[in-house]
Amino acid sequence: MKIIEAINLKKTYTLKKGLFGKKVQIKALDGVTLFILKGETFGLVGESGCGKSTLGKVLLRLEEPTEGKIFFENKDITNLPLKDMKTLRRKMQIVFQDPYASLNPRKTILDILGEPFIVHYQLPKKEILEKVKFLLEMVGLPLDSIYKYPHEFSGGQRQRIAIARAIALEPSFVVADEPLSALDVSVQAQIIELFLRLQENFGLTYLFISHDINVVAYMAQRLGVMYRGKLVEVGPTKEILKSPLHPYTKLLLESANLQKEGRGFPRFRSFSDEENGEIQGCAFFSRCEKAKLICKENTPELKDVDKERKVACFL
Amino acid sequence: MLLEVKDLQLSISFLKSEKNILRGIDLYLKEGKTLALVGESGCGKTLTALSILRLLPPRMRIEKGEIFYQGVNLVNLKEEEIRRIRGKEIAMIFQEPSVALNPVFTIGEQVAEVLKVHQGLNKREAKERTIELLKQVRIPDPHLRYKSYPHQLSGGMKQRVVIAMALAAEPKVLIADEPTTALDVTVQAQILDLLLQLKEEKGLSLIFITHNLALTKLFADTVAVMYFGQIVEYGSSDSLLKEPYHPYTKGLISSLPRDPSSPLRPIPGTVPDITSKINGCAFHNRCSYKTQKCFSLSPPFFKIEDRKVRCWLYENN
Numbered sequence: 001m002k003i004i005e006a007i008n009l010k011k012t013y014t015l016k017k018g019l020f021g022k023k024v025q026i027k028a029l030d031g032v033t034l035f036i037l038k039g040e041t042f043g044l045v046g047e048s049g050c051g052k053s054t055l056g057k058v059l060l061r062l063e064e065p066t067e068g069k070i071f072f073e074n075k076d077i078t079n080l081p082l083k084d085m086k087t088l089r090r091k092m093q094i095v096f097q098d099p100y101a102s103l104n105p106r107k108t109i110l111d112i113l114g115e116p117f118i119v120h121y122q123l124p125k126k127e128i129l130e131k132v133k134f135l136l137e138m139v140g141l142p143l144d145s146i147y148k149y150p151h152e153f154s155g156g157q158r159q160r161i162a163i164a165r166a167i168a169l170e171p172s173f174v175v176a177d178e179p180l181s182a183l184d185v186s187v188q189a190q191i192i193e194l195f196l197r198l199q200e201n202f203g204l205t206y207l208f209i210s211h212d213i214n215v216v217a218y219m220a221q222r223l224g225v226m227y228r229g230k231l232v233e234v235g236p237t238k239e240i241l242k243s244p245l246h247p248y249t250k251l252l253l254e255s256a257n258l259q260k261e262g263r264g265f266p267r268f269r270s271f272s273d274e275e276n277g278e279i280q281g282c283a284f285f286s287r288c289e290k291a292k293l294i295c296k297e298n299t300p301e302l303k304d305v306d307k308e309r310k311v312a313c314f315l
Numbered sequence: 316m317l318l319e320v321k322d323l324q325l326s327i328s329f330l331k332s333e334k335n336i337l338r339g340i341d342l343y344l345k346e347g348k349t350l351a352l353v354g355e356s357g358c359g360k361t362l363t364a365l366s367i368l369r370l371l372p373p374r375m376r377i378e379k380g381e382i383f384y385q386g387v388n389l390v391n392l393k394e395e396e397i398r399r400i401r402g403k404e405i406a407m408i409f410q411e412p413s414v415a416l417n418p419v420f421t422i423g424e425q426v427a428e429v430l431k432v433h434q435g436l437n438k439r440e441a442k443e444r445t446i447e448l449l450k451q452v453r454i455p456d457p458h459l460r461y462k463s464y465p466h467q468l469s470g471g472m473k474q475r476v477v478i479a480m481a482l483a484a485e486p487k488v489l490i491a492d493e494p495t496t497a498l499d500v501t502v503q504a505q506i507l508d509l510l511l512q513l514k515e516e517k518g519l520s521l522i523f524i525t526h527n528l529a530l531t532k533l534f535a536d537t538v539a540v541m542y543f544g545q546i547v548e549y550g551s552s553d554s555l556l557k558e559p560y561h562p563y564t565k566g567l568i569s570s571l572p573r574d575p576s577s578p579l580r581p582i583p584g585t586v587p588d589i590t591s592k593i594n595g596c597a598f599h600n601r602c603s604y605k606t607q608k609c610f611s612l613s614p615p616f617f618k619i620e621d622r623k624v625r626c627w628l629y630e631n632n
Contacts, residue, residue: 047499048470154585155356184355184526189570189581211499218572218579255504 002074003173003205004059004092005035009068011051011058028054029065030229033302036222038172041199041206043220043237045213045252051229052209053097056175059207060092061085072173090120093166097178099158103150109136109161110146116168135164138201139194156187160194167198175207180215192219213256217241222308225249228283231302235309245311247288282314290315316383317520318344318367318405318488323380325359325366325544327590334590336362336375338544343537344488349514349521351535351552353528353567355586359544360524364490367522368405369397384488403433406486410493412473416465422476423449423461426483433484448479451516453509471502475509482513489514490522495530507533528567532556540564543597544589550622560624562602596627604628 011029028051036042044052057063059070069078096102103112113135114128133143139160150158159179166174180188198204210216223240225233233246244250282295294314302312325337337359344350352360365371367382382389409415417425426448427441436444449457452475465473474494481489495503514521523534531538531552538555540548548561559565566582584601587593599609608627617629
């Protein structure tokens with residue numbers, strides 16, 4: 001069963017160059033269509049600025065889409081009034097990248113983790129205390145953390161607090177937006193374990209966003225690769241790892257695998273800043289080694305390769 | 316030996332009491348080689364590097380030990396003397412390129428300043444040389460980029476500028492403190508590639524600080540794994556990665572997500588506060604191989620072939 005589905009999502013931001021300069025449209029999302037099944041982990045990879053985080057936020061309607069539709073549990077939520085969204089937010093939550101920025105430094109852990117229960121259920125203090133204790137236990141933090149402030153915790157512990165806050169209202173869908181990138185390798189492994197354990201205990205569905213394809217490959221059953229606002233490849237993780245189809249996916253895999261296998265570096269052209277404007281044809285054209293004439297003139301659509309795999313490339 | 320650190324001990328004064336931070340570090344760097352310092356945050360990697368350059372934060376003091384650079388003990392040098400070593404002989408690049416650059420000067424001016432100070436070049440010469448350096452770190456259109464401000468560049472480009480600055484005075488040793496942690500995977504590969512090429516071109520010796528053991532495989536000749544202000548394992552990178560001895564090194568390797576089918580085995584617990592006091596082996600509370608001895612006695616180095624391990628498991632080898 002599909003828990004969330006996006007159809008042709010677009011999000012454009014308007015930037016003004018200088019005080020009187022002309023307006024520039026930045027397409028953060030350029031027609032993204034995807035669905036996530038209940039209980040699975042869907043991994044989203046891509047470089048900074050490719051629209052991964054925007055997609056996560058738009059799906060939860062923390063940002064409003066410019067175009068397109070979002071369905072949550074088969075219900076169209078694209079234009080749902082904010083009042084109704086609030087009820088729905090119990091079911092959809094987010095964990096942010098930087099646990100130093102996402103926790104209010106002036107509130108105790110009890111305040112931070114208790115707030116969802118006050119906002120959504122107006123629970124009495126005593127019950128909140130019980131709930132918070134249960135949450136701390138779930139994420140593996142000592143119970144005496146309750147009256148401490150965020151600065152008293154390490155990065156990994158803070159991320160545990162952020163995760164506890166996200167699961168407080170027993171959501172069914174959690175967006176994890178680069179939850180590991182601010183952490184040490186050894187702590188990353190602990191947090192990955194925590195995510196997996198919580199998924200088992202609560203039957204959670206994750207949208208796991210990361211630029212590290214190794215992490216995503218470990219967590220996710222299905223994988224989406226994003227490049228400049230578009231999904232360029234979607235499919236089961238195992239198959240994508242075994243035989244990546246899009247040249248960009250290959251590039252990502254090579255960059256990540258060199259850490260594993262210790263061979264030479266992939267040589268490739270980098271993404272230059274000048275390209276930010278309007279793009280014609282395939283967005284990856286200027287970096288692609290196999291580019292043909294058709295790639296410059298036409299934009300490839302995301303097309304079915306087989307039952308489960310899709311790729312946006314003329315090759 | 317180009318650089319040699321012997322029994323380096325660092326302490327911090329805190330409310331009239333002295334607390335240990337580094338507990339006897341020994342390191343060797345040969346010319347043209349790369350040494351990697353590996354460990355979790357807060358184990359003293361960066362402080363070891365800062366001690367070499369004598370750039371320690373206030374209240375920290377080198378308690379004991381020697382740091383020999385080409386036979387000169389850096390610990391005893393006066394401030395003016397160490398300034399001639401800093402940047403010119405031993406340079407350092409930091410994790411966060413956007414913090415290392417001044418936002419109100421163009422990147423060209425910032426690189427040129429290093430040249431004026433260390434090489435005594437005049438304005439015109441400094442500009443020419445800067446453009447050449449920007450070219451060497453593979454920044455496209457160096458003439459135009461000279462006039463760019465840091466915010467106009469991407470993270471990878473900024474890190475290239477920082478590398479250009481570090482190389483401006485033609486140092487022999489480059490200390491790179493987590494130079495790619497803040498960058499994307501694809502950009503990370505480019506920057507590491509660049510460092511490797513520059514090392515070859517200029518005959519640099521590198522000290523590479525990272526928390527990711529996997530990266531050292533590509534790079535380093537020797538690896539020193541640090542924990543709690545000590546080196547717990549020391550050896551050549553090939554053999555150390557293939558067959559780690561110390562339980563901590565093993566933990567660092569099994570924390571890396573590599574193959575989706577093999578389960579992750581993270582190290583339980585967290586890094587202890589480096590200023591605290593631990594009886595016995597510093598790692599014993601997170602170690603699954605611990606014995607009675609580990610609670611009371613701190614292990615010395617045991618030598619196994621070319622490897623050194625600070626763990627009681629190898630006492631009888």
